[in-house]
Every structure is written in structure tokens, then in C-alpha cells.
Amino acid sequence: MPWSDWIRTVEIEPSLYAADFSILGEQIDLLMRAGVRVFHFDVGDGHFVEPVTMGPIVLQSISERIHRSAGRVDVHLMVDNPPKYFAPVAAAGGDGVTFHFEATTDISGTIEAARSHELLVGVAFNPNTDPEDVAAVTGDADLVLCMGIYPGYSGEPFRPETIDRVARLRTRLPQQTAIQVDGGVGHENINELRRAGATLFVAGTAIFGHEDLAGAYRRLVNEVS
Numbered sequence: 510m511p512w513s514d515w516i517r518t519v520e521i522e523p524s525l526y527a528a529d530f531s532i533l534g535e536q537i538d539l540l541m542r543a544g545v546r547v548f549h550f551d552v553g554d555g556h557f558v559e560p561v562t563m564g565p566i567v568l569q570s571i572s573e574r575i576h577r578s579a580g581r582v583d584v585h586l587m588v589d590n591p592p593k594y595f596a597p598v599a600a601a602g603g604d605g606v607t608f609h610f611e612a613t614t615d616i617s618g619t620i621e622a623a624r625s626h627e628l629l630v631g632v633a634f635n636p637n638t639d640p641e642d643v644a645a646v647t648g649d650a651d652l653v654l655c656m657g658i659y660p661g662y663s664g665e666p667f668r669p670e671t672i673d674r675v676a677r678l679r680t681r682l683p684q685q686t687a688i689q690v691d692g693g694v695g696h697e698n699i700n701e702l703r704r705a706g707a708t709l710f711v712a713g714t715a716i717f718g719h720e721d722l723a724g725a726y727r728r729l730v731n732e733v734s
Contacts, residue, residue, distance in 0.1 A: 519708050521729045522549040527713030541578045543723035549711045554588040565601040572602025587660045592622045599626040607631030616646040644681035658692030667693025672701045679706030703733045
């Protein structure tokens with residue numbers, strides 16, 4: 510199933526790493542009522558990135574709730590040895606996985622391994638990696654994730670050179686391959702990122718940093734509609 514079967518032209522993906530975990534289910538329900546279709550779910554292993562973040566147990570606790578309302582969970586693996594996580598993510602209800610270019614020397618084999626678990630697949634890359642190197646090896650990945658910060662921490666400032674990096678990536682990828690941006694996305698840069706070629710925007714603080722989560726989400730949607 511391609512991404513186009515369950516995403517719209519543009520998607521704002523709330524990053525659950527920035528949510529209030531004491532009321533996580535309530536916040537998910539509120540955002541789905543506001544129109545959210547895809548949630549971003551970060552997995553950090555304490556090795557590839559320093560923080561240990563959410564894992565399959567948390568994913569399992571929310572995936573059915575999201576699927577009941579026709580939502581999807583986009584799992585970002587900030588981990589060493591990404592294939593080790595594919596089966597647990599699929600079993601816990603993840604719909605897609607994005608692994609890091611820097612975490613493996615076998616991009617095509619890792620994509621194939623994810624597909625064997627019926628997962629949609631993305632390839633992420635860090636700010637110190639050239640977009641051209643990534644575009645050359647992404648093959649039939651569904652998306653490429655251009656990080657706007659170094660991964661692992663929510664709320665870090667956006668790196669402005671990301672806009673040019675997205676534009677360079679767009680010229681080198683097949684048109685059907687979506688470009689996602691994660692890290693520091695907000696009102697001050699989302700339109701420039703859209704014009705550069707991105708269509709999937711991960712928003713953490715820009716949504717969960719506000720008291721009115723639904724309003725914050727809708728304002729971002731309106732920015733790029």
C-alpha cells in the first residue's frame with residue numbers, strides 16, 4: 510500500500526514524543542477530532558541517539574485507538590540496527606518505519622526487510638549528511654526524511670539550511686517519493702519548506718507547546734493549505 514493511499518497532499522504529523530504522557534490518549538483523541546490523519550512516533554535507543562524514548566509497548570497501547578478513527582502511525586527509528594525493530598513495530602500496530610541512512614550500510618536490504626513486515630518505508634538523514642548521497646540509494650522508499658535538527662531531542666531550534674537541503678533532495682527524487690521534515694517545524698518556516706518540495710511535516714512543540722492543541726494543529730494546516 511503506497512503512502513498516497515492514506516495521506517493527503519500535505520500532512521501535519523503531531524510528534525507524540527512532545528505529548529503529555531499523563532493524558533496521551535486524550536490528546537490523541539482531541540487531535541484526531543481536529544483532523545489529524547498521521548501521528549509521528551519516535552523510537553530512540555540510547556545509542557544512535559542519547560535519549561531512550563518510546564518503544565513498542567507504548568505503540569501497542571495507542572495504535573488500535575488511532576486505527577479505529579482511520580489514523581496511522583509513522584514510526585521514526587532513531588536506532589542502531591533498525592531491522593531488529595521491524596517485527597516488534599509491526600506487531601505493535603505501526604504502519605510505517607523510517608530508519609536512518611547513517612545507521613546502516615545496506616539501505617536497499619533494510620528497505621526490503623521492512624517491506625517483508627508489510628510496513629511502509631522511509632529513509633531519514635541527519636544535517637551533516639549530503640542529500641545527494643541519500644537520494645542516490647533510497648530506491649523505492651515511500652518517503653525521505655530530512656532532519657531539521659540533530660535527532661533525539663524535542664524542541665531544538667530549526668536549522669535554516671534545511672530549506673535548501675529539501676530543495677536539493679526534491680530535484681533528485683522520483684516525484685512519487687514524499688519528502689518529510691522533522692525538527693523545528695513551525696509557522697516561521699513551514700511555507701518555505703512546502704515551496705522547497707516537502708509535503709509531510711512533523712510538528713512537536715509547534716502543537717504540543719500550546720494549550721489549544723487542536724487550534725495549533727489547524728493553524729499549521731491553514732499555513733500550507
